[in-house]
Amino acid sequence: MLIPKQLRSGGSLRDFVTLSRHILFDYGWMRSHRENGPVSRDGEPLPWFTYPAIDYLNQLDISEMDVFEWGAGYSTAFWSKRARSVVSVETSPTWAIRVEKMVRKQNCTVVVTTSDVEEYVKVISNYPVFDIIIIDGIGESRRSCALTAPNHLRPGGIIIVDNTDQWPRTAEVLRKADFIEVDFTGFSPGMTSCHTTSIFFSREFRGTPQHDVQPIRSVAQPNEAWPGE
Secondary structure (H helix, E strand, O other), X not given: OOOOHHHOOHHHHHHHHHHHHHHHHHOOHHXXXXXXXXXXXXXXXXXXXXXXXXXXXXXXXXXXXXXXXXOOOHHHHHHHHXXXXXXXEEOOHXXXXXXXXXXXXXXXXXXXXXXXXXXXXXXXXXXXXEEEEEEOOOHHHHHHHHHHHHHHEEEEEEEEEEOOXXXXXXXXXXXXXXXXXXXXXXXXXXXXXXXXXXXXXXXXXXXXXXXXXXXXXXXXXXXXXXXXX
């Protein structure tokens, strides 16, 4: 039996079932695993970031922001739904076509380039500055992307780097550039192990919540705010 012996009785078993439901279904983990792609419980595209990072980003109003990402995918559709514009860099023409079909709005550009690091990184130089820059593309490019990104970031912007636990030197580059690093470690859609998504905040960052309050309640939080809040 998969359930540990300590949890097979009474309240412990109920707690185990409740915990499993929150992770597997409320967050959409099971649906992501089944569909082999990061989606919410309602099937909406998500970045392949950790759930804590997604929760944080979901509460920000980025409707007037411009996004650039090294690494196109489900995240492209996620940003396109929320931001003013999105530019994504991709090395696979086949995958780029699939990404373009996922995007619902005409505010997105997918740029196909080679896996040559220099060419891959310099795509951002063809555009004006951005409010959000994501480094989540081909691995060997990440440190170079981190060195380049600050020069193309609008004052008050943020840089997001996925898998920083596997690319600590990339994180170090941005810390040395005077960004504030906040690490979000946890599970991600459909994956069976934890990793870290890091957000690097410029000193002038002033995030505006898209709701009246911040933080918003997690999809796995069944309780309302305390009375009077």
